[in-house]
Amino acid sequence: MPGIQNLLVATDFSERAQRAEKRAAMLCTGHKCNTAELMTVRESEQLEGLARLMNKSPEAAKTEVTDAVLRELQARTSELSNECGVKFTCTVRFGQPAIEISARSEEIFADLIVIGAHGGNFFTDIFLGNTADKLIRRCRRPLLVVRNEPASPYRNILVPVDFSDDSRQAAQLALQIEPQAEITFLHAYEVMFASKLSYAGVSQDAIDHYRIKTRQEALLTMNKFIDDLNAPRRRIMRDVVLGHPSAIVRDHAEKMQTDLIVIGKHGRSRIEELIVGSVTRDTIHWTKCDIMVVPPLAA
Numbered sequence: 147m148p149g150i151q152n153l154l155v156a157t158d159f160s161e162r163a164q165r166a167e168k169r170a171a172m173l174c175t176g177h178k179c180n181t182a183e184l185m186t187v188r189e190s191e192q193l194e195g196l197a198r199l200m201n202k203s204p205e206a207a208k209t210e211v212t213d214a215v216l217r218e219l220q221a222r223t224s225e226l227s228n229e230c231g232v233k234f235t236c237t238v239r240f241g242q243p244a245i246e247i248s249a250r251s252e253e254i255f256a257d258l259i260v261i262g263a264h265g266g267n268f269f270t271d272i273f274l275g276n277t278a279d280k281l282i283r284r285c286r287r288p289l290l291v292v293r294n295e296p297a298s299p300y301r302n303i304l305v306p307v308d309f310s311d312d313s314r315q316a317a318q319l320a321l322q323i324e325p326q327a328e329i330t331f332l333h334a335y336e337v338m339f340a341s342k343l344s345y346a347g348v349s350q351d352a353i354d355h356y357r358i359k360t361r362q363e364a365l366l367t368m369n370k371f372i373d374d375l376n377a378p379r380r381r382i383m384r385d386v387v388l389g390h391p392s393a394i395v396r397d398h399a400e401k402m403q404t405d406l407i408v409i410g411k412h413g414r415s416r417i418e419e420l421i422v423g424s425v426t427r428d429t430i431h432w433t434k435c436d437i438m439v440v441p442p443l444a445a
Contacts, residue, residue, distance in 0.1 A: 244281035312410030334394035
């Protein structure tokens with residue numbers, strides 16, 4: 147996978163969005179990015195109402211709004227460029243945020259989209275309802291959702307894996323995002339049919355042996371998964387835990403004070419954009435740290 151060189155940062159000028167801007171600047175500094183872009187989206191319905199209030203044509207209102215928003219964007223990009231030494235460009239779009247952000251990321255071949263969680267104004271529900279699901283399903287580029295105020299580069303990264311190609315894609319990006327960070331690869335497994343075995347009269351010793359064997363197989367698979375990544379020398383932890391994946395990921399992140407979770411999207415459907423796996427969806431909604439969602443390579 148190529149390095150992170152081209153970032154797209156979406157903003158609504160809220161305090162939460164400023165956190166995303168700061169994190170993007172940190173990443174630009176660490177990765178010596180070639181380009182970065184700060185964009186914002188104004189909803190078309192709001193523009194139509196504003197045109198009526200201003201007693202102007204929609205085209206004239208759009209021009210006036212664009213000029214005003216561009217001035218604010220340019221002030222932000224000037225600060226960011228001074229902070230990280232990378233020149234930020236500006237883009238204003240009109241339409242639905244999820245659609246416009248996704249489309250722009252494709253136009254500029256963004257290596258990463260950075261966005262704040264729970265923004266204000268028209269982004270208020272972007273990660274609180276259907277807009278969130280649409281954005282995450284639609285995006286075919288890695289998406290970093292910044293929840294917390296950036297104080298330093300990421301130091302503790304958690305990567306839930308199920309050993310699929312999607313997990314491998316997420317793991318490779320996690321290894322790149324902060325080369326100095328400690329990375330924990332976590333696999334949550336469940337013992338198939340364990341509860342039914344006891345009802346079928348299988349002894350507890352046999353069931354325990356089955357659990358031990360399942361864990362050993364998972365550990366071997368985890369070791370091969372990490373070896374196949376050909377990761378450079380760094381601090382890598384690995385953990386295999388019995389339990390439901392969503393709960394295990396949430397509990398582990400809280401216990402280890404994880405500051406970033408990198409997880410695969412597990413997209414499969416071509417009919418309804420891309421389906422987000424249940425573990426990924428639960429992680430997005432319930433974890434308190436920043437989270438990066440990585441789409442399938444085929445997307």
